[in-house]
Amino acid sequence: MISKDLELKIDAFIAENKENILKDIATLIEIPSVSVDGPAEAPFGEGCKKALDAALAICEGMGMATKNYDYYAGSASIGDKEKEISIMGHLDVVPEGNGWTVDPYKMTIKDGYIYGRGVADDKGPAVLGLYAMKYLKENNIPLNYTYRLMLGCSEERGMGDVEIIKQREKIPTFMFTPDADFPVINGEKGIMSAEARFAHDGAHIVKFFGGSVSNMVADRCTVALKGISKENLGELCSCKFDVENCECGCLKVTAKGVGSHAAAPDGSINAIGMLCEMLSKVEALSEAERSACAKAAATLADHNGVGLGIDCEDEQSGKITHISGVAEMEENEIVLNYNIRYPVTAKGDELKARLEAYAAAHGFAGKVLSDSAPSYRSVDTKEVQALLSAYNEVTGKEAKAKVIGGGTYARNFPNAVAFGPEFPEMPNPAGEGKGGVHMADECTSIDYMMLAVKIYIVALLKLNELEL
Numbered sequence: 001m002i003s004k005d006l007e008l009k010i011d012a013f014i015a016e017n018k019e020n021i022l023k024d025i026a027t028l029i030e031i032p033s034v035s036v037d038g039p040a041e042a043p044f045g046e047g048c049k050k051a052l053d054a055a056l057a058i059c060e061g062m063g064m065a066t067k068n069y070d071y072y073a074g075s076a077s078i079g080d081k082e083k084e085i086s087i088m089g090h091l092d093v094v095p096e097g098n099g100w101t102v103d104p105y106k107m108t109i110k111d112g113y114i115y116g117r118g119v120a121d122d123k124g125p126a127v128l129g130l131y132a133m134k135y136l137k138e139n140n141i142p143l144n145y146t147y148r149l150m151l152g153c154s155e156e157r158g159m160g161d162v163e164i165i166k167q168r169e170k171i172p173t174f175m176f177t178p179d180a181d182f183p184v185i186n187g188e189k190g191i192m193s194a195e196a197r198f199a200h201d202g203a204h205i206v207k208f209f210g211g212s213v214s215n216m217v218a219d220r221c222t223v224a225l226k227g228i229s230k231e232n233l234g235e236l237c238s239c240k241f242d243v244e245n246c247e248c249g250c251l252k253v254t255a256k257g258v259g260s261h262a263a264a265p266d267g268s269i270n271a272i273g274m275l276c277e278m279l280s281k282v283e284a285l286s287e288a289e290r291s292a293c294a295k296a297a298a299t300l301a302d303h304n305g306v307g308l309g310i311d312c313e314d315e316q317s318g319k320i321t322h323i324s325g326v327a328e329m330e331e332n333e334i335v336l337n338y339n340i341r342y343p344v345t346a347k348g349d350e351l352k353a354r355l356e357a358y359a360a361a362h363g364f365a366g367k368v369l370s371d372s373a374p375s376y377r378s379v380d381t382k383e384v385q386a387l388l389s390a391y392n393e394v395t396g397k398e399a400k401a402k403v404i405g406g407g408t409y410a411r412n413f414p415n416a417v418a419f420g421p422e423f424p425e426m427p428n429p430a431g432e433g434k435g436g437v438h439m440a441d442e443c444t445s446i447d448y449m450m451l452a453v454k455i456y457i458v459a460l461l462k463l464n465e466l467e468l
């Protein structure tokens with residue numbers, strides 16, 4: 001247990017540094033840093049370059065040793081030991097999107113919360129990790145490891161920074177990434193992308209497109225039909241569909257579903273599935289079109305793998321999930337893209353074989369496009385136990401580690417987990433569908449952030465005592 005004295009000391013440090021923590025986060029929020037393809041001197045674009053410069057200047061201001069890996073990433077370290085413990089956050093953000101009530105690139109403080117793109121994912125958390133290291137430095141804690149804050153610049157767009165980091169810096173003895181939830185995320189499901197093609201004869205379906213990104217349940221899907229009138233749809237066309245006559249003479253039907261992240265599809269309604277299901281019952285369509293739509297709809301009748309013949313689950317991570325985020329038409333084929341998150345004990349190769357066999361047996365073409373293997377660390381390791389006890393001692397809880405469907409930097413390193421800083425119980429003042437990471441009005445509570453710094457400080461102190 002942490003002593004009362006130590007707790008008071010940490011609380012005093014946080015109180016003293018609170019304004020500066022917020023100021024540093026604000027500095028970074030003001031630099032829009034969506035990762036894009038850039039020239040050699042700014043491989044992820046000007047925004048990421050500027051954000052990294054600003055972040056490294058903050059670290060230098062604290063007297064830390066900084067490194068810039070040619071703007072793929074940067075780092076700040078304390079200590080000179082051979083073995084390293086690393087905290088890895090990222091400075092790139094997802095595009096702001098629509099629906100903001102405040103300026104996404106200016107940090108707004110309102111009712112104890114801060115708002116702005118990146119306050120929670122992941123500029124804010126990276127700054128919290130930095131201040132935990134500042135505590136060790138200022139208090140002259142004898143360091144048994146080198147501590148390195150690693151700042152990636154392309155986490156949100158394929159993690160093209162990871163390879164460079166692995167080439168230029170030694171693999172840390174242990175790493176945690178403050179880019180998820182508390183308590184400790186000791187496993188991440190496998191992430192597979194697949195596609196299926198449903199051939200028809202193009203008698204009436206001339207266009208078909210749905211969704212916008214592969215890792216979100218499609219909330220809109222549109223079909224253009226020739227030679228079909230609204231009357232042909234009859235009762236099938238409920239208020240969940242928009243129907244309009246196009247200038248080209250086509251009937252345009254758009255299904256309106258409910259989106260969600262691919263890692264957590266419960267409660268979502270896939271617009272692609274809705275539209276295919278409806279079209280499969282339109283008698284005026286050709287037999288081939290109805291059949292293609294029925295087959296496509298069947299793959300989305302559930303989101304736990306049944307529709308693709310790959311249902312499975314395990315104790316550590318629960319059920320497999322699958323969603324379709326993007327649909328399009330190529331020639332006379334409706335093409336659905338699937339994002340699949342599979343349990344940590346499942347094997348990608350076996351799932352691939354099952355999916356392809358299932359597709360063949362059900363009259364469509366299915367293939368796996370990419371596969372990122374799951375990662376899993378036993379909860380019994382000293383490192384995971386240290387993080388867990390830091391969280392539990394600071395919060396007074398008895399939480400257990402968990403596996404998530406999302407992918408973080410941790411899956412790319414041999415001994416790494418995700419650790420905070422989001423508290424699932426934190427109230428969301430932004431309202432339904434807002435306030436979270438990647439959403440409009442991204443926000444986080446200042447009090448909870450300060451609690452997270454405290455947990456990080458205690459965690460580093462505990463890790464420092466371990467022999468790894």
Ligand SMILES: [Zn+2]
Binds near residue numbers: 090121122155179
């Ligand atoms: Zn992130």
